[in-house]
Amino acid sequence: MAKKSQIHIDIELGEDQIPDTISWHATDSTASEPQTSKALMLSLWDPHYRETMRIDLWTREMTLEEMNVFMFQTFMTMADTYKKANNDEKLAASIRDFAVSFGEKTQVIKKT
Numbered sequence: 001m002a003k004k005s006q007i008h009i010d011i012e013l014g015e016d017q018i019p020d021t022i023s024w025h026a027t028d029s030t031a032s033e034p035q036t037s038k039a040l041m042l043s044l045w046d047p048h049y050r051e052t053m054r055i056d057l058w059t060r061e062m063t064l065e066e067m068n069v070f071m072f073q074t075f076m077t078m079a080d081t082y083k084k085a086n087n088d089e090k091l092a093a094s095i096r097d098f099a100v101s102f103g104e105k106t107q108v109i110k111k112t
Contacts, residue, residue, distance in 0.1 A: 006027045038059045041054070
């Protein structure tokens with residue numbers, strides 16, 4: 001039998017339906033307690049409809065500076081994931097270039 005793993009995500013919404021808290025726990029995690037987060041981006045590929053299903057949430061406490069860092073790191077990770085999945089370093093580099101440009105414009109990183 002193949003190993004099965006689960007990720008459990010809890011979202012507590014305020015009266016205005018904006019997340020107050022986001023917490024998660026994975027069965028393979030070394031953490032004994034659920035971990036808190038200020039943002040979540042989840043993408044799932046639907047092979048039947050050939051489209052991406054997405055959930056993008058962030059708490060009202062997440063600052064613009066934190067969102068900029070979150071997005072910069074997400075773009076960089078997307079480049080790594082694309083490279084790993086397709087072995088296309090040229091296109092992965094283009095994604096990284098965009099991420100660096102975004103990072104510089106949002107002052108997440110210093111201009112090179």
